[in-house]
Amino acid sequence: MKLEACEVTKRYGNFLALNGATFQTGDAARVVALLGPSGGGKSTLLRVLGGLLLPESGEVRQDGLVLPHTEDGALKVLRQNGFVFQGYNLFPHLSALQNVTLPLTQVHGQTAQQAHERAVELLTRLGLAGHFHKRPAELSGGQQQRAAIARALAPKPRLLLLDEPTSALDPVMTGEVLDVIRELAEGGQQIVLATHEISFARKVADWVVFLANGRVEESCLTASFFNEPSSSLAKTYLTGLSKYR
Amino acid sequence: MTSGPQRPYLWTFVLFVGASLALYATFATVHYSWNWQSVWNYRSQFLWGWVTTLLISMGAMVVSIIVGFALMLGRRAPVEPVRLLCTGIVELLRGSPLLVQLLIGYYIVATALRINDPLVVGIVLLGCFEGAYLAEIFRGAVESIGASQREAARAVGFDIVQTYRFVIIPQAIRRALPGTTGQLVSLIKDSSLLSVIAIEELVQKVRILNSSSYTALEGYLPLAAAYLIVTLPLSWFARQLERRFAYET
Incomplete structure (x- = not known):
């Protein structure tokens, strides 16, 4: 799978959640991790990539196919994708x-x-x-x-999109859910995962997209992101996260 | 002392007897002289009034739920003129007296439309009036279903109709039920105003009874009882429904 985003912007009122986010993954990315500080635009980008949110401007491509910009067109695309949210959002x-x-x-x-x-x-x-x-x-x-x-x-x-699926869970339950996601990834499921579980992302993802302030700061293979992050924001983020782990 | 499931019934009985005694004592204090015979003579008239009230109320309930639902949808419509129109209708119906609506609706609007059946006109007018209140109860319930549920509905691929049908309305019903019951009980009592457009419903029958038999209050006690015979089962039925829709969130 190849995922591409080109100059994607999305606003909530006055807040600019995505400010010209641009990236493209390698041609054979299977598990893409969206990393970055809270409020950086991970969740918004994930929704735009899956067709759940329409951006104000910019373009998203899945394997070269442009995502439609109409509600009805997006619904067709999003019916081929699966979403999992931080707050489960089951129907009570x-x-x-x-x-x-x-x-x-x-x-x-x-x-x-x-x-x-x-x-x-x-x-x-x-x-x-x-x-x-x-x-x-x-x-x-x-x-x-x-x-x-x-x-x-x-x-x-075709694509399973998970938005911080373990952020509301205690460590034991987090483990249970991450096991499931890892099995799915190993079984060949294409996944986009927004997460703060840095070591899990390192193990399971093959591509990392790092976001901060609504912009993509880095988009590269997982190994190169963790071994030699190029942006200073990514370096700060990684040191901050690994402090107590 | 009994325990278990009989206990609420026992207490209900005790409280009922207590309230009846208090009522009797109050009437006894003012030395009211009862004349039940004349009331009894009018029993078939009374019964007809009761049936009329029942018919009007049931008809108006159906109308009010349809009107309420339509106005609720209209107030949430993406098209601005529709939204404004429905908001205007709700405010007009809720803000003006039912008495005025009935008089103008029957003597002017219905006459202009050449509809002469006061029963039909009464049911529609009463249904619209109560529907405006229901619209706001429904709107509150629908809007209380959070954005995350709407997002989840879209995420599983539901379109707007499916989202309402499978996600929003089933959850909103439970939240709208208590308010709706109260409004329907009000509707039954408000039906007494229909006497102004020449419908001889229960209250009007009692007025006729009182004036023709020279009694003052004898008709009103059975009147209250006759209303309770309808409103209490309605409340009970609503509680059963609430229980059916009850689930933890």
């Missing part, structure tokens, strides 16, 4: 199983039977056997996030 009125099956039947045209089988298979694989009929509030944070990953994976997305 539905059971874990229904959270997974509903998009399959309503958006992807599967029969109830097919959707049910797919959901059972995925939830079991992600360690949620026995929790199918629980509502999100009855699940732990780690379980909720794994259910959310199952929901995103169910339609077999």
Whole structure:
């Protein structure tokens, strides 16, 4: 997969979340990590890359194909992608199983039977056997996030986009969720991951995009980012993060 | 002392008896002389009034829920004139007296449109009036569903209709239920105003009864009871619904 962004800008009111963000990954990037300080534009860029947010200006390309700039066009693209959020964002009125099956039947045209089988298979694989009929509030944070990953994976997305998937979890649950993500990456799933889990990114990602103040400061192979970061912002960020780890 | 599931019923009974005694004692203090016979003579009239009230209320409830939902959607529409129009309608209906709306609606608007059935006109006018209140209750409930739920709905690929159908409305119903019940109870009582457009509903029947039998208050106690017979089950039913929609968030 090759991901490209060209002069992407996105505003929230007066705040410029992305200020001409530009990067391109190598041709065969499979797991792309978006790193950088909070408020730097990671989450916004992730949403723009997946088609969930439309930028004010600029262009995004997946394998050379330009993402459409209309709501309807973007919806088609985003239906091929899967999203996982920091706050899980499961539907609280539905059971874990229904959270997974509903998009399959309503958006992807599967029969109830097919959707049910797919959901059972995925939830079991992600360690949620026995929790199918629980509502999100009855699940732990780690379980909720794994259910959310199952929901995103169910339609077999081309690209799985994860926005700080472990930031709301304690270390044990973080471990559970990172294990799942690593297995997916090793299984060949194409992933874009915004995270603060620096050592996880180092292990699993093959490309790093480093953002600060709405701009891409660095875009390079994982090894070269961690071994010899070129921008001073990246150096400061890495030293700051590794201080107590 | 009993315990378990019977206990609330026991307390209800005790409180009911207590309240009845207090009411009786109050009437006894002012030496009111009852004349129940004349009320009894009018029982079939009373019953017809009650049925009319029931019919109007049920019709107006359906109208008000449809009107309320439409106005709520209109107030959230992306097109500005629609938004302004619906806001204007809500403010006008909520801000002016129902009495005026009924008089102008029946004697001017309905006459101009050549609709003569006061029952139909009454149901529509009452439904619109209460619908304006419901629109705001619905809007509050819909807007309380957070941005993250809307984003999640879009992220799984739902379009705007699917987002409302599968994500927003099921969650909003639960939040709108208590307010909606209160409004529907109000609707039942507000239906008494329809007597001004020549509908002989329950309150009007009681007024006729009181004036023709020279009684003052005898009709009003059964009147209150007749309303409670409708409003209490409604509240009970709403509580059952609330329980069905209850889940932790």
